Amino acid sequence: MSEGDVDIGNEEAATLDGPFHAGPVVQSNRWDDGWAALETAVRRAVPRDRRSLTGTRILGWSETRHDPISSADALSKVTFVGNTLTQPADDYLLYAVWAPVISITARKVWSGGSAVRPESVTVTLIGSNGSRRSAALSDGNGWRATWTGLATVTADRKYVTYALEEVAVDGFSVEVAGDVSSDFTVTNTYVIPKRDVDVDVRFEGRFAEKYLPENKVVHLIGSDGSDRTLTLTKDGSWSGTWTDVPETDSEGRPISYTSKQDSVPFFEWTVSGSFDNGFHFVDVCTIGEAELDKNEMHEMWL
Numbered sequence: 001m002s003e004g005d006v007d008i009g010n011e012e013a014a015t016l017d018g019p020f021h022a023g024p025v026v027q028s029n030r031w032d033d034g035w036a037a038l039e040t041a042v043r044r045a046v047p048r049d050r051r052s053l054t055g056t057r058i059l060g061w062s063e064t065r066h067d068p069i070s071s072a073d074a075l076s077k078v079t080f081v082g083n084t085l086t087q088p089a090d091d092y093l094l095y096a097v098w099a100p101v102i103s104i105t106a107r108k109v110w111s112g113g114s115a116v117r118p119e120s121v122t123v124t125l126i127g128s129n130g131s132r133r134s135a136a137l138s139d140g141n142g143w144r145a146t147w148t149g150l151a152t153v154t155a156d157r158k159y160v161t162y163a164l165e166e167v168a169v170d171g172f173s174v175e176v177a178g179d180v181s182s183d184f185t186v187t188n189t190y191v192i193p194k195r196d197v198d199v200d201v202r203f204e205g206r207f208a209e210k211y212l213p214e215n216k217v218v219h220l221i222g223s224d225g226s227d228r229t230l231t232l233t234k235d236g237s238w239s240g241t242w243t244d245v246p247e248t249d250s251e252g253r254p255i256s257y258t259s260k261q262d263s264v265p266f267f268e269w270t271v272s273g274s275f276d277n278g279f280h281f282v283d284v285c286t287i288g289e290a291e292l293d294k295n296e297m298h299e300m301w302l
Contacts, residue, residue: 101148101149101150101151101152102150102152102180103146103147103148103149103150104125104146104147104150104162104180104183104184105144105145105146105147105183105184106123106125106135106137106144106145106146106164106183106184106185106186107137107142107143107144107183107184107185107186108121108123108137108143108144108186108187108188109143109185109186109187109188110143110187110188110190111187111188111189111190112189112190112192112250112251112252113171113172113188113189113190113250113251113252114251114252115248115251115252115253116171116190116248116252117188117252118169119138119139120136120137120138121136121137121138121166121167121169121186121188122134122135122136122137122166122167123135123137123145123164123165123166123167123186124164124165124166124167125147125150125162125163125164125184126162126163126164126165127150127151127160127161127162128158128159128160128161128162129151129154129158129160131150131151131160133147135147137186150162161180162179162180163176164176164178164184164186166186166188169188171190171191171193171252172188172189172190172191173188173189173191174186174187174188174189175187175189190250190251190252192246192247192248192249192250193246193247193248194244194245194246194247195244195245195247196241196242196243196244196245197220197241197242197245197257197275197278197279198239198240198241198278198279199218199220199230199232199239199240199241199242199259199278199279199280199281200232200237200238200239200240200278200279200280200281201216201218201232201238201239201261201280201281201282201283202238202280202281202282202283203238203267203283203284203285204282204283204284204285205267205284205285205286205287206285206288207285207287207288208267208283208284208285210287211265211266211267211285211287212234213264213265213267214233215231215232215233216231216232216233216238216261216262216264216281216283217229217230217231217232217261217262218230218232218240218259218260218261218262218279218281219259219260219261219262220242220245220257220258220259220279221257221258221259221260222255222256222257223255223256223257224249224255226255228242228245230242245257245275256275257275259271259273259279259281261281261283264283266285266286266287267283267284267285267286268283268284268286269281269282269283269284270282270284
C-alpha cells in the first residue's frame, strides 16, 4: 500500500448485537487526505444491503496495531468518537463502527369533527438521545410528515428509542399508535360536547290546584331529529333535567333545541327559555267559576 492510501479491508463486516456494525479499514501512517477520504472509505465498507437503506452514521473507531481483531472486539473498544482522529505513529488497522440511520413517518387520522378541525396540528418526534423534531401536519402535506437521518444508537452505543407527541387539539382526544418499525399513526377523535338542560312547570289560575294533572310530559326537540322526554310530577316539584344532551352532531355541527309539552286538560301552556338557560313552562288553568260549577254538577250526576 503506497504512502497516504486509504484501503478497504477484505474482512466482511459483521452484524453485531442490534443495529451495530463494525468493519475494517486499513490506514497507513499518512493522513494527508484527511477525514473526508477516510469517511468515504468507511461508507464503502458498509454492506451494500445497508447502503440501500436510508444511510449510516459512523459512531467511532477502534484501532489495533498491525494485527487484525474481530469486529466484535472492535465494537467493544471504540476509542475515537465523532470526527476527531489522532494521527498514528505507525501503521494501524482501523475499524469503523457504525449503525444505520432510519426514517420515521407520522400520519394523522381524523375521526369525526370535520366541521371544527384545525387547519394544522403540531407533532414532535422525541428521541431518547435528547433530540426533538417538530412538524406541522395539514391538508397541504396530506396530514403526514417524515423525518430522515435519525440515529438508532448513540456514540456510547446505547439504543435510541423514539416517541411521538401531539400538541393538544381542543375538542379532540388523541391516541398515538406505532413505533420505529411501523411508523406512527396519530388518531384524533372528536369528543361531542354535552350539557344538562333543566326544565320546570308553573301552574297558574284560580282553580289550577284543583285540576292539577298526575304528571306532565315535556319534550326536548333537536334539529337533528331527536326527541327526549321527561315526565314531571308534583312530588318532583314539577321540574327535571335532561342529562348529557349533545351540543353538536358527530361532525361538530351545532344542534338547536326547542321544547314542548303534551296537552293537559283544562290548561293552556306557554314556554320560555333556551337550551343554554333551561326551559320554563307556564300552564294556565282555563276553568273559571262558571265552568267550575258546570263541571261540579257534571261530577255529581256521575
